[in-house]
Amino acid sequence: MTCKEFLAQLTDYFDGKLAADLEAEVRTHMGKCGHCEVVVNTTRKTIEVYRNNEVYEISPSLRERLCAAIMSKCKGKKPGCSSEE
Amino acid sequence: MHPDVALVARVRDGDTQAFEQLVRQYDRQVFRIAQHITQNREDAEDIVQDAFLKAYEKLDQFQGNSKFSTWLIRIAVNESLMRLRKRKNARTVSMDEDVQTDEGFIPRDFADWSPNPEQQFGQSELADILRKTIQGLPEGFRSVFVLRDVENLSTEETAEMLGLSVPAVKSRLLRARLQLRERLSRHFKQAKGAPEK
Secondary structure, eight states: OOHHHHHHTHHHHHTTOSOHHHHHHHHHHHHHOHHHHHHHHHHHHHHHHHHHSOSSOOOHHHHHHHHHHHHHHHTTOOTTOGGGO | OOHHHHHHHHHHTTOHHHHHHHHHHHHHHHHHHHHHHHOOHHHHHHHHHHHHHHHHHTGGGOOSSSOHHHHHHHHHHHHHHHHHHHHTTTOOOOTTTTOOOSSOOOOOOOOOOOSSGGGGSOHHHHHHHHHHHHHTSOHHHHHHHIIIIISOOOHHHHHHHHTOOHHHHHHHHHHHHHHHHHHHHHHHHHHHSSOOO
């Protein structure tokens, strides 16, 4: 397996969707290729760091304001009445 | 049964407090998705309001086949894409914009990171790095990455929401991940040791 072929399998590898023989090939390649091993580890870390850290904070006061605006717009409306419009 | 199902049933029975509970549960997520897709704070604030209002009005269309959160995210993504198109002022905008169709992205930086590189930054500094890094991605890559990796939706759900094929989502996800990795490497690698010569 070449590095390019390895990269092509990366998404399915992360998703655990590779067939057993292909996954074995991927693991063998990683064991032999330091560069691809680093790419896998740092890509996994990239996903983790975005998943675990809030990039766009929303302040408590903004949350309150938005919630109040939403609830006031819903007032007097029946839920699920779009089909009547 | 998912607790949201009971909340939705209460909303349908006219309990607005139950809806408020749903708003408070998912407002951060809707805001985050809207901000990532539109890259505009005012739009994101409007989208939070519009998405929840639409969800309330269309609650009769929620079948319960999917999770309430997935249904809500679908509405939020639609609203976000509509805003984006509006803001770009009738320019043809599709998820294909800025997305190269060539072979893809080849990693160049092979320096390893420390086990927890993010701990070397303060929370706001880290958020700044992550924000600037993801903002540099083409729109079509960013949306796929956010829905798949940040919001943890399936490839199929992401494809459906963005109007893309499953192979297109997979290919964009790979390139988005590799590009983000490459850009983050600059920060995380430098933080680990001495600057490169």
